[in-house]
Amino acid sequence: MKSESIVIIGAGVIGLKVALVLAEKGYGHYTTIIAEHLPGDTSINYTSPWAGANFSALSASDENALRWDKFGYKYLLDLAAKDGKNAFVKETASIEYWDELPSRAKIDSMAEYLKDFREIPTQDLPVGVAFGVKFTTITVNAPTHIRYLLKKLTQKYGVHVTRKRVSHVSYGYLSRDTKIVFNCTGNAARELQGVQDSKCFPTRGQILLVKASQVQQNVMRHGKDYETYIIPRPYSNGNVVLGGYMQKGVGTSDTFGEETESILSRTKALLPVLDSDRTEILSAFAGLRPSREGGARVARQHVQVGATGRPGILVHNYGAGGTGFQAGYGMAVEAVDTVEEEIKALGIQSQPRL
Template identity: 35%
Template sequence: MSQKSKVIVIGAGVSGLTTALVLQRNGYQVQIFAEHFPGDSNINYTSPSAGADWRSELISIPNLSNLEAISFKTLWSLSEFPETGLMRLQSFTYMDEKPKLNGDPWFKDLVPKFRVIPQRNLPKGVEYGCSYTSITVDVPKYLRWLQTQFIDAGGKIKRVHLSHINEALDEDVDIVVNCTGISARTLGGVEDDTVFPTRGQTVIVWAPHVKKICTRIGADYITYVIPRQDGVVVLGGVLGKPDQKTAESIIKRCTELCPELALGKEYLEIISNNVGRRPSRTGGIRIESELRKNSKGKDIIVCHNYGHHARGYSTSWGSSSKALELIETALKTEQINAKL
């Protein structure tokens, strides 16, 4: 790998920031092109609106589970440092319908203190439950930390709106990484029609006494309670159209799932209501590379890393490591072809 390889990462969500940091730390000269950065608020800038905690499906999913495992190990190590905004807490997952597992969940030996909750201790209407130590993310703090780490490592940022990926290819670069999330559907030269928005809504409340993650999953809903390092708690979730009635439903479901939220009070101290558009994709996350020519005929490696839906934080380090692997493989192939 050439120490002089120049990279543009498009997008400054959790995937873009993490990928840029990984590449910068591995000797690349990286610049982030993005319309929105940490501290901004926009319905299409999803990362700041996320829950977020490390959570996975109970059944192993090829490729995806490996990305989640890599990410868990990295997030776990980073959670030793309070400045990251990451925090270790016990997580309780309840399922209304017992999952068809061949044994225990795939991550049993990955996460600390895993146990299956006895049936007698499950909430009414729940058929399966498990608990383990997981990680929550104070999203605003963590995104700022990623950006600061990237800049301190020598990375650069540029606020810009791109209408076509060729605008990045025509810069003085060797590699472009597409981490545009929901914008991958409309970005010229990509226009991936398998990308679609999944609406989400959360309610942020002040409840510093809550020190556990709770998740309940039904046939057509998910309810979650995710404490953050700064004392606020994120309540969710929803897959349909967000509105005030949805917010009221979220609060009702979350206080039933985690009664200590209310501390006997009639009303929770609500800080904000957040609405976001998760970058979903038919077929799952796209992490793949290709070779394109810019307007001057120069070969540019383009690596795509988008379509994470609600798994952006849970897969961020694994996805970034995979993108790095694809880029380095493409560079070696270019070098071999140049010698032939």
């Protein structure tokens, strides 16, 4: 079988994690990633480099989100322990607050597996906060982490990568050898011909990148209609991401001075150590989270390819919103599981794991 037997459309963190799961199963040499944007690029249409990124309780409380979070946390915790410096991921002390009490199902799920998890006594909560927890999170240096993933996929596992813009999902079937295509196109799934998922929408965020080496912890406050967060970027010489906004349906790449001032005001109130001459603003950025009504879509379907209508399998994996870095590995495992038998039926000789 050839390198395009399995094709992944999209090279954001979701597509890269699908490639990683396939590679870990021994199918790296039979996998090709095609994408308009690759790690190292910057574009408002390429979300992953703009992410905070960390493991947080930002996700929803449905069964899928809780399951993917658990998968992702264990994966990131293991990665931090085994290859953290190279992967740009690190264990970090974390505090998270909610202005409204989260569901008991979510609290119980987090308590089950988060390292050092404990609820904060009510009397110790800031004014206006209904609930808070402390635990050990994993922070991720998003732009360098995805470059690490791409290097690992290509150099260690033999995954092929092609820069190519795809306007129709059927173009992922690169040749008659292509049997399975993974659609990991994020925000593009709304307009991508052959998919055109009307449930997809962008959720804009604005962040500040600051130099603040005095910040050594992750702090987040989940409000009713806002998010405030302080996320130190591991192995970045003291850089910290401050945010933010959750603007549903907003797709502009512009950044705004009043939003910068709001972010500074909120984050300094949340963590006073930021209010210091040592804090230097480096830049403001905007990113568009790939959101979807009803949550992320992980599902397979049978399709007909080309003029002859030959059979193919399409696996959708998109719509993670702001949780791609924490939920992406669990989503990838489940996406690959949907076609495990079909991959075996291709007659691919699985390569031994390195």
